[in-house]
Amino acid sequence: MMYRSIFYGSLTTILIIALTTLYILKKTLSKDVLGMLLLLEKRYLFLALLSMFFYHTFDNIRLFILSRAMGLRYSFMYGYIVSFINTFGATVTPAHVGGEVLSVYTLMRKGGKLHKVMSVVTMKTLTGASFFILALPLTAYALFKNPSQAKDLLELIIVVLAITGTIYLFVRVFLKRSPSNGKLTTKIKNTLKRYAVTMKIFLRDKKSYILGAVVSSVLLYISFLSVGVFLVKAFHVKVDMVSVFFNQLFLVYAIFVSPTPGGSGVGELGALSAFSPFLEPFLLGIFALLWRFFSQYLSALIGGVLLSALLLIDTKKLKYGS
Numbered sequence: 254m255m256y257r258s259i260f261y262g263s264l265t266t267i268l269i270i271a272l273t274t275l276y277i278l279k280k281t282l283s284k285d286v287l288g289m290l291l292l293l294e295k296r297y298l299f300l301a302l303l304s305m306f307f308y309h310t311f312d313n314i315r316l317f318i319l320s321r322a323m324g325l326r327y328s329f330m331y332g333y334i335v336s337f338i339n340t341f342g343a344t345v346t347p348a349h350v351g352g353e354v355l356s357v358y359t360l361m362r363k364g365g366k367l368h369k370v371m372s373v374v375t376m377k378t379l380t381g382a383s384f385f386i387l388a389l390p391l392t393a394y395a396l397f398k399n400p401s402q403a404k405d406l407l408e409l410i411i412v413v414l415a416i417t418g419t420i421y422l423f424v425r426v427f428l429k430r431s432p433s434n435g436k437l438t439t440k441i442k443n444t445l446k447r448y449a450v451t452m453k454i455f456l457r458d459k460k461s462y463i464l465g466a467v468v469s470s471v472l473l474y475i476s477f478l479s480v481g482v483f484l485v486k487a488f489h490v491k492v493d494m495v496s497v498f499f500n501q502l503f504l505v506y507a508i509f510v511s512p513t514p515g516g517s518g519v520g521e522l523g524a525l526s527a528f529s530p531f532l533e534p535f536l537l538g539i540f541a542l543l544w545r546f547f548s549q550y551l552s553a554l555i556g557g558v559l560l561s562a563l564l565l566i567d568t569k570k571l572k573y574g575s
Contacts, residue, residue, distance in 0.1 A: 262345030263557075266514040270550070273521045274542060281538025289488070289536065297487035301547050304483060307476040309552065312336040315380065315469035319373045320360065322455065322462035327363040334559050335359045341556030344515030344549060353378060355560065362563065368447035372455055380466040384474045385506065392502040399500065399530065478505070480548045481524075485531050488540065492531045501527050515553065520545050 313332035320327070338359055342351030353374050360370045455463070482497045504527040508516030524541035532540055 259345060262514050266345045266517050269513055269517040273518045277521060277538040277541060281535060283535055286535060286539045293487045294489060297483045301480045301483040304476050304479040308473055309333060309336040311469045311473035311476060315466045316377055318462050318465045319376050322459040323369045323373050325360060325365045337552055337556035338560045340552040341560055344553035346514055347512045349509060368444050368451050371448045372451040376455055381470045383467045384471050388502055391499060395499040395502055481544055484544050488536060490531055497531055515549060
């Protein structure tokens with residue numbers, strides 16, 4: 254079931270990326286753009302890649318802290334593997350939910366009990382949401398200063414919500430529920446009870462761990478937003494780096510609520526609006542594609558390779574019983 258979901262999710266993601274890329278290239282591609290790519294400032298490209306490394310480092314630290322709170326043990330280097338695989342899962346599923354599912358898989362590989370792993374992944378999601386709560390006033394201020402971007406991105410959000418609603422109704426109306434299994438239902442109920450108790454313990458006794466995860470989440474998204482800042486600078490543009498940073502905030506919200514896998518399509522088209530105050534129109538298309546590759550798809554490709562390797566290892570262990 255998981256293999257099939259990953260396969261179809263990957264195909265959908267590739268299709269949306271391909272269609273979006275063709276649309277953007279048809280609209281913006283020129284000889285001047287191709288020549289500009291060769292002149293990009295290498296140090297800022299390196300800093301953009303370094304920002305993504307810090308993104309995965311803080312993602313690793315966040316999960317590492319929460320896992321230690323529940324007594325789950327694994328090496329810090331394994332945490333990087335988890336982070337890249339999570340990015341792959343988030344990229345091939347709507348609203349990034351696949352990242353959480355693969356977090357459960359990668360942690361259970363290290364001997365974690367399901368109810369404890371579920372609580373860790375839940376706290377990872379909740380602490381990640383802390384950035385979006387803290388950034389709300391700054392996002393509102395940035396949009397107030399740039400109403401044209403607000404209009405473009407709000408229209409994009411409306412379309413995204415409309416598609417999400419349509420998909421939800423389709424699932425509710427047309428998909429049939431599978432017949433219940435008594436033993437499976439009992440097992441699920443017991444797991445959920447243990448999960449609820451573990452969550453209470455987490456919230457009551459592990460506040461310092463939660464605070465550490467919140468700080469890591471904020472630093473994680475600061476690193477993510479820095480990718481766009483450094484890529485703009487790579488195009489030899491004199492801009493206020495703080496303005497570039499804050500102008501991306503609403504786009505990040507749009508990507509994370511998108512029903513398309515990993516925000517594909519939404520991220521590319523939304524970037525055309527978010528970065529338009531800083532780049533010439535003929536540069537926007539190639540910039541949007543480059544930004545998405547650096548900030549999402551490169552990590553997803555690495556994560557896909559790592560996930561394939563883990564699945565191969567686990568399949569061999571099951572086959573040979575070792």
